[in-house]
Amino acid sequence: MVDVSNMPPLDDRKHKILMLLIQNYLETGEPVGSRTLSKLLTDNLSSATIRNEMADLEEMGYLTSPHTSAGRIPTDMGYRFYVNEIMNEHDKKIESMEEFVIEKTEKMEKVLQQVVKTLAVNTNYATMITTPSTNKNRVKFIQLSLFEECKLVALIVMDGNIVKNKVIELNEGIDQETILKLNLLLNTTLNGLSKEEINLGVIARMKEQSEGYQEIVNNVLDAIAEAFTEDEDLEVYTSGATNLIKYPELADKDNAEKLLLAFEDKSELREFLEEAKEDVSEDGIRVYIGDESNVSSMQDCSVVTATYDLGNGMSGHIGIVGPKRMDYKSVLESLKNIKEQLDSTFKGEKRIEKKKN
Amino acid sequence: MVDVSNMPPLDDRKHKILMLLIQNYLETGEPVGSRTLSKLLTDNLSSATIRNEMADLEEMGYLTSPHTSAGRIPTDMGYRFYVNEIMNEHDKKIESMEEFVIEKTEKMEKVLQQVVKTLAVNTNYATMITTPSTNKNRVKFIQLSLFEECKLVALIVMDGNIVKNKVIELNEGIDQETILKLNLLLNTTLNGLSKEEINLGVIARMKEQSEGYQEIVNNVLDAIAEAFTEDEDLEVYTSGATNLIKYPELADKDNAEKLLLAFEDKSELREFLEEAKEDVSEDGIRVYIGDESNVSSMQDCSVVTATYDLGNGMSGHIGIVGPKRMDYKSVLESLKNIKEQLDSTFKGEKRIEKKKN
DNA sequence: ATTAGCACTCAAACTTTAGGAGTGCTAACA
DNA sequence: TGTTAGCACTCCTAAAGTTTGAGTGCTAAT
Numbered sequence: 001m002v003d004v005s006n007m008p009p010l011d012d013r014k015h016k017i018l019m020l021l022i023q024n025y026l027e028t029g030e031p032v033g034s035r036t037l038s039k040l041l042t043d044n045l046s047s048a049t050i051r052n053e054m055a056d057l058e059e060m061g062y063l064t065s066p067h068t069s070a071g072r073i074p075t076d077m078g079y080r081f082y083v084n085e086i087m088n089e090h091d092k093k094i095e096s097m098e099e100f101v102i103e104k105t106e107k108m109e110k111v112l113q114q115v116v117k118t119l120a121v122n123t124n125y126a127t128m129i130t131t132p133s134t135n136k137n138r139v140k141f142i143q144l145s146l147f148e149e150c151k152l153v154a155l156i157v158m159d160g161n162i163v164k165n166k167v168i169e170l171n172e173g174i175d176q177e178t179i180l181k182l183n184l185l186l187n188t189t190l191n192g193l194s195k196e197e198i199n200l201g202v203i204a205r206m207k208e209q210s211e212g213y214q215e216i217v218n219n220v221l222d223a224i225a226e227a228f229t230e231d232e233d234l235e236v237y238t239s240g241a242t243n244l245i246k247y248p249e250l251a252d253k254d255n256a257e258k259l260l261l262a263f264e265d266k267s268e269l270r271e272f273l274e275e276a277k278e279d280v281s282e283d284g285i286r287v288y289i290g291d292e293s294n295v296s297s298m299q300d301c302s303v304v305t306a307t308y309d310l311g312n313g314m315s316g317h318i319g320i321v322g323p324k325r326m327d328y329k330s331v332l333e334s335l336k337n338i339k340e341q342l343d344s345t346f347k348g349e350k351r352i353e354k355k356k357n
Numbered sequence: 358m359v360d361v362s363n364m365p366p367l368d369d370r371k372h373k374i375l376m377l378l379i380q381n382y383l384e385t386g387e388p389v390g391s392r393t394l395s396k397l398l399t400d401n402l403s404s405a406t407i408r409n410e411m412a413d414l415e416e417m418g419y420l421t422s423p424h425t426s427a428g429r430i431p432t433d434m435g436y437r438f439y440v441n442e443i444m445n446e447h448d449k450k451i452e453s454m455e456e457f458v459i460e461k462t463e464k465m466e467k468v469l470q471q472v473v474k475t476l477a478v479n480t481n482y483a484t485m486i487t488t489p490s491t492n493k494n495r496v497k498f499i500q501l502s503l504f505e506e507c508k509l510v511a512l513i514v515m516d517g518n519i520v521k522n523k524v525i526e527l528n529e530g531i532d533q534e535t536i537l538k539l540n541l542l543l544n545t546t547l548n549g550l551s552k553e554e555i556n557l558g559v560i561a562r563m564k565e566q567s568e569g570y571q572e573i574v575n576n577v578l579d580a581i582a583e584a585f586t587e588d589e590d591l592e593v594y595t596s597g598a599t600n601l602i603k604y605p606e607l608a609d610k611d612n613a614e615k616l617l618l619a620f621e622d623k624s625e626l627r628e629f630l631e632e633a634k635e636d637v638s639e640d641g642i643r644v645y646i647g648d649e650s651n652v653s654s655m656q657d658c659s660v661v662t663a664t665y666d667l668g669n670g671m672s673g674h675i676g677i678v679g680p681k682r683m684d685y686k687s688v689l690e691s692l693k694n695i696k697e698q699l700d701s702t703f704k705g706e707k708r709i710e711k712k713k714n
Numbered sequence: 715a716t717t718a719g720c721a722c723t724c725a726a727a728c729t730t731t732a733g734g735a736g737t738g739c740t741a742a743c744a
Numbered sequence: 745t746g747t748t749a750g751c752a753c754t755c756c757t758a759a760a761g762t763t764t765g766a767g768t769g770c771t772a773a774t
Contacts, residue, residue, distance in 0.1 A: 033767050044718050049770070069724045069767045138503060147498030147514045155522065156511050157504045165512065165520045242617045253602075253609075260599045260617065390736055403748050408737070425754050426736045 007077060008060045017041070017053050017061055022074045022082045025127045026325045029248070030064040031071030066328045076290045079302065079324055083287045086329055108132075115318070115338060120240025123334055125322035126263060130231050130234040130273050132314035137162075137228060138194050142220065143170075144179050152179075154220050158227055166223035168216060178213070185209055186220060195228045234316070236273065247323040250300055258297040268295055273317045276305045284309075285335060289324060302326055306335040359437045359649065365417045374398070374410050375419055379431045379439045383682045386605070388428035433647045438660065440644045443686055462484075462636050465489075469507035472675070472695060478598025480691055482679035483620060487591040487630050489671040494519075495551050496581060499543040501525075501536050501573070509536075511577050515584055525573060535570065542566055543577060554658055591673070593630065594624045604680040607657055615654040620692045625652055630674045633662045642692060646681060659683050663692040665699045 034047040063072040075207035119127040141157040152168040284307035391404040420429040476484040498514040509525040598620035641664035
């Protein structure tokens with residue numbers, strides 16, 4: 001892990017050389033030598049001079065060389081320096097990306113899958129996104145209906161118009177009047193309550209009043225509980241995992257397998273994104289280099305995350321995973337871009353449907 | 358593609374040698390030489406004799422050799438012979454597989470994911486499964502409820518107790534009586550009808566009677582249409598795609614990428630499974646060797662598919678993808694096993710819930 | 715402080731070599 | 745006539761050696 005507090009300051013020339021070297025490395029993927037830099041640099045410095053500077057930068061911990069006679073590549077600290085640097089460049093105009101169009105779709109699920117796919121195709125990295133989650137969810141409306149002899153369906157509408165339903169099988173018939181009474185009871189008791197507010201007291205009182213239909217009440221409570229928890233364990237959609245094996249430094253058999261496995265299983269990703277939610281910067285974008293992500297399979301990767309916000313208290317996380325030498329600039333831009341798109345896609349839509357049961 | 362009608366008949370000895378050779382190749386993954394077979398064979402035949410037989414088998418098209426001085430490996434026709442052969446061995450006792458336990462879960466989606474995962478872990482191949490689909494679906498029950506000023510939710514129960522709901526936003530308020538009337542209208546008109554039976558005539562008649570609430574009727578019809586079609590484009594769940602790159606013959610960069618891509622994208626898989634549905638054998642299990650599957654990325658793979666049946670007219674497809682030298686015997690057993698498990702898992706449950714909206 | 719020059723290092727690519735597994739063919743045998 | 749031993753031959757594989765070129769560190773001159 002890079003200790004940011006321990007990054008020696010650089011004079012102008014070193015700064016320039018370091019940035020140029022990293023940029024070049026990001027483009028080529030090859031270690032960068034002194035001659036290359038000397039040619040690239042506007043101030044006419046000889047390769048020998050650059051060599052000296054590079055030796056210094058190596059000593060300071062910004063650079064390293066894969067072996068004696070190769071050029072230099074950035075260390076994690078080098079990357080960190082670079083990323084900090086470009087994050088400071090105040091948002092330049094966002095160039096319109098090629099076809100970053102998200103079709104309006106009915107289903108949240110589909111939209112998210114489209115988003116990750118678009119991102120993956122455009123960036124050539126692996127991408128992931130969580131379903132949005134609300135923090136404070138309340139019950140809004142409950143309705144029981146008999147749709148067949150001995151078969152009830154419970155319909156529950158939650159805050160944010162998330163709809164949940166559950167089929168309840170009865171042992172014996174039930175008349176419409178009873179259903180009406182139960183509906184009234186359920187609605188008057190539960191509407192407007194949050195998860196925390198539906199406590200034992202409330203439940204007991206309700207059961208008392210439900211005379212002989214506790215079974216139904218139990219079922220409804222189950223469904224509500226499910227709706228609450230379902231909302232908590234966020235789904236993660238991914239795309240472009242295979243992009244990663246295009247990058248030689250990630251493609252070695254062992255590593256590639258672990259990476260792809262992580263993207264198949266997703267539980268590690270979910271954990272990571274859940275944690276990432278907590279340490280967001282002001283603009284919601286954050287870069288994790290190497291082991292900063294704390295995901296072992298991604299030791300050799302960098303991850304860029306962003307939050308997206310749907311306005312009505314719902315928000316989720318997007319992440320882009322690539323090699324450490326990923327094109328940070330364009331990734332940052334893409335993320336900002338997609339954030340905006342997501343916002344505007346849902347801003348017009350008052351209704352958000354969510355996949356359920 | 359193997360032309361089954363063109364497979365020369367084999368005498369006993371050739372038959373024995375071919376089967377033994379393939380079996381050995383499945384185990385080791387290495388080309389099999391004449392000496393190996395000579396030692397393995399119970400009848401004491403010299404390697405020279407075996408060599409002659411092998412030359413014959415090669416000429417017939419059952420075998421091939423990767424290069425002059427390697428042993429022999431089966432051609433696709435060889436595999437086909439082997440598979441046909443072992444499919445004929447009447448169901449031997451199915452050994453209880455290690456932990457083939459599917460926890461009962463509420464959600465179909467979760468169950469299917471568990472199934473593919475279990476299969477993948479147990480077989481070490483890649484697996485896929487489609488959501489079950491019904492052919493003849495009918496509307497069973499419709500209910501409109503007002504849950505908020507100007508917000509209706511339409512609840513639609515289909516055959517097989519598939520529940521669908523749709524939120525409808527109104528421009529102006531609506532009174533309970535009108536809702537009752539609409540409910541009555543919708544139910545009397547649509548209940549019991551199939552997709553085909555809801556035609557223009559029915560729709561027109563209903564709209565006529567709905568006086569000024571055509572918008573709501575339209576919305577309900579939309580939701581019904583969605584429920585019908587949704588059922589048609591089956592979802593595909595996969596697991597263990599990364600298992601495939603463990604097999605050297607599939608792991609070469611190019612091929613591996615295509616394969617993994619196919620498993621990420623899934624549309625090719627969906628197509629394949631949809632087609633597979635149509636040419637099932639009596640026990641519902643079928644083996645596709647190499648290009649028999651007609652999926653280009655799986656040219657070097659074999660696919661074993663099975664149908665599973667949920668009883669109430671709903672059925673889906675499972676597939677296992679591995680190298681051509683996959684352990685056909687155990688895969689066939691696993692599939693039979695899982696089929697049974699799926700059946701019994703749902704047999705007890707009268708209610709099948711399905712992911713919707 | 716900068717630079718030219720030079721000896722040195724090392725990975726990558728290519729070549730060479732040796733070894734071994736397996737074949738096809740022939741001739742001998744039961 | 746089917747089977748087998750023997751042998752020359754092929755071709756893959758792995759190991760060892762060779763070449764090349766990019767790049768470095770150091771030193772001495774400017």
